[in-house]
Amino acid sequence: MxxxxxxxxxxxxxxxxxxxxxxxxxxxxxxxxxxxxxxxxxxxxxxxxxxxxxxxxxxxxxxxxxxxxxxxxxxxxxxxxxxxxxxxxxxxxxxxxxxxxxxxxxxxxxxxxxxxxxxxxxxxxxxxxxxxxxxxxxxxxxxxxxxxxxxxxxxxxxxxxADGEQAVGLFMEWLEGNKGQPFATGLKDVDEMLGGGLYPESLIVLGAPPRVGKSTFALNVADRIAESYKDEYDALYFAMEMSADEITSRRVAARARVDFQRLRAYKQDPKNNPLTEQDWTRISKALETIRQVPLTIYDRPGMSYNYIASKARAHMRKRGKKLSLVVVDYLQIMDFSAFSKAGSNESSEIGKTANAFKRLARELQCPIMVVSSLSRDVEKRPNHRPMLSDLRASGDIEYAAKEIFFLYRDEIYNPDTDQQGIAEFIIGKQRNGPVGVVKLQFHGAQMRFNSLATGN
The missing domain is CATH 1.10.860.10 (DNAb Helicase; Chain A)
Incomplete structure (x- = not known):
């Protein structure tokens, strides 16, 4: 004292x-x-x-x-x-x-x-x-x-x-200025369905069954947005299952368009080099780009909401830049102790955490994408395409989120499907736009999603 x-x-x-x-x-x-x-x-x-x-x-x-x-x-x-x-x-x-x-x-x-x-x-x-x-x-x-x-x-x-006069001023500022402009994901058809991309102050929930590639999709989007808006914005990726080096290796594979398993094989046995000279040229170029992309990765198991919020605020203060995107990967393995009370259950804690992220998105004035697992009911149905009720703590999450997206790949459940290498991006909720499905290319070996039309 x-x-x-x-x-x-x-x-x-x-x-x-x-x-x-x-x-x-x-x-x-x-x-x-x-x-x-x-x-x-x-x-x-x-x-x-x-x-x-x-x-x-x-x-x-x-x-x-x-x-x-x-x-x-x-x-x-x-x-x-x-x-x-x-x-x-x-x-x-x-x-x-x-x-x-x-x-x-x-x-x-x-x-x-x-x-x-x-x-x-x-x-x-x-x-x-x-x-x-x-x-x-x-x-x-x-x-x-x-x-x-x-x-x-x-x-x-x-x-x-805001009174009436202030409200009109805010509308004109929004209509004619840069405030509220979306951050394009780089996936052309997805951006068109979303009215331009991911909007500031939005809580976005991305759900998918196991093995579909929800972390890969979130990382691809974060990497693209971070690069596209690097002059004025930074992006943050909070990973609780993967380490920073694993995430970076996935980014390299996606950018260099090199088979991720060949990267791992080289790591295990460099003398038996499975990488070609062309691969190394692409890898070098990818690494140079990644050095310049302001995407900061925090890798730590069981992060709490308070940890994520405090790191995001500290990053903005230290860098003096706004954020284009914050990704939390993923919701169900977070530390919920800040929201746990006697008699509370996981569903209520997840709901409180989702609402806290909703408030944080408003505070930081950037989109926050929270990756979420689904209930096992999706595996029991004949049609395995996810729906809103498949989200764990679905009521609270649906209320808090401005947009809810799902991923589905038919080849996981139907090996003989004619949709090999195709992923469905399902918009389950969009407060200011339509719901629907956009088909994407999925290159699992290279850890990336692309638009079907452009391949980018």
């Missing part, structure tokens, strides 16, 4: 608190302006109770005024009038402010002091975790970043509301 810290008074401004309360008594319409002010933001307990009483009166609707009479009666009914200083104190509040015009300014001071108190409180929790040392250091760091972010990310009403 820092010497003398325990004896210091927490940051507060009683004058600002009095001014806010007095402004409401002068002009009840002030409450409609200060919708983001909560009782907890007041330092003095009596002021918290007065604000809550004002909100209670407002919530009843009708023509109920908030004045000395109604406010005194509300507090008296709750047995709190004497505790706040009686009617005399309320009279003092009403006489303390000459005008309600500056209420928003006073409220801003109040919120700033509240944020400082929260930072002090959460810093104490961080110190306690560090002193107790009951958790791994990296988990303490993740939780510490989240505790600080919980305070610094609080938004005011100005940031998340």
């Amino acid at each position: 820092i010497q003398g810290l325990e004896t210091r008074v927490a940051p507060n401004s009683l004058d600002a608190e009095v001014a806010v309360l007095g402004a409401v008594l002068l002009d009840n319409d002030t409450l409609a302006v200060l919708t983001d002010v909560t009782p907890e933001m007041f330092y003095r307990e009596s002021h918290r109770r007065i604000w809550q009483a004002m909100k209670n009166i407002e919530s009843r609707g009708g023509d109920n005024p908030i004045d000395l009479v109604t406010l005194s009666e509300e507090l008296r009914t709750r047995g709190q009038l004497d505790e706040i200083g009686g009617a005399t104190y309320l009279i003092g509040l009403s006489e303390s402010v000459p005008t309600a015009v500056y209420a928003e300014y006073y409220a801003r001071i109040l919120k700033e002091k509240h944020a400082l108190r929260q930072l002090i409180h959460n810093s104490g929790r961080i110190m306690q975790m560090a002193y107790e040392s009951e958790l791994p250091v990296d988990e303490i760091q993740d939780r510490a970043q989240q505790l600080i972010y919980d305070v610094t990310s609080q938004e005011t009403v100005e940031a998340d509301s």
Whole structure:
């Protein structure tokens, strides 16, 4: 503990608190302006109770005024009038402010002091975790970043509301500017079905049965987007099953169009070189491109939501660039401890995690693609094409996701099919566009998906 810290008074401004309360008594319409002010933001307990009483009166609707009479009666009914200083104190509040015009300014001071108190409180929790040392250091760091972010990310009403004039301005900015422009996946037919590509602030869920290639597809898309938008954006890939070197070897195979198994064979026995001179030329070119593509890979088993969110925020701060895409591979093997409570089950934890990623996509202003496994029901049906109900925790995931995509390859289930090397990209949900199916080329040996029309 820092010497003398325990004896210091927490940051507060009683004058600002009095001014806010007095402004409401002068002009009840002030409450409609200060919708983001909560009782907890007041330092003095009596002021918290007065604000809550004002909100209670407002919530009843009708023509109920908030004045000395109604406010005194509300507090008296709750047995709190004497505790706040009686009617005399309320009279003092009403006489303390000459005008309600500056209420928003006073409220801003109040919120700033509240944020400082929260930072002090959460810093104490961080110190306690560090002193107790009951958790791994990296988990303490993740939780510490989240505790600080919980305070610094609080938004005011100005940031998340728009009146009619502001709404029109936002629309024109969206229509004529670059804000909200999609990130093209590089798969021509897919981009056309998606209205241009993957849109910022979207949670996208990609599901598929085993062996279909969902991780390969996610990696292909991440690699293409990262390269296409490298001047202004970075992309992140969070892998929980594959290591960074394995992911890179897949990227090399896809870019060089070299059989992945030949790469592995060379690694195991370089003397029996299965790679041709043309292969090496393509590999060298692929490696040079990969060096310049801003796709950062995090490989760690059982990542938590807090870990992923904190790494994404830290990356943006360090690099000073926005993100074009974040891929999480994959949902069901994440660490859900941050969302687990007594009596909770995997389905509810997956649902809470999906909703957290939905909020993170809005915060980071980029698409987040979460790879998901499916329930075993898809293997039991005669038609193995995935559907929304096949997602584990399907209700919560369907609600949180703006788009839900599936992959299907008939050759896995029907060896004699005429759809050899063909994958179906199934749009199961698209909030602002059609659902449907796009057929793609799948080159399993080279770890890549291509458009049927162009081969790219």
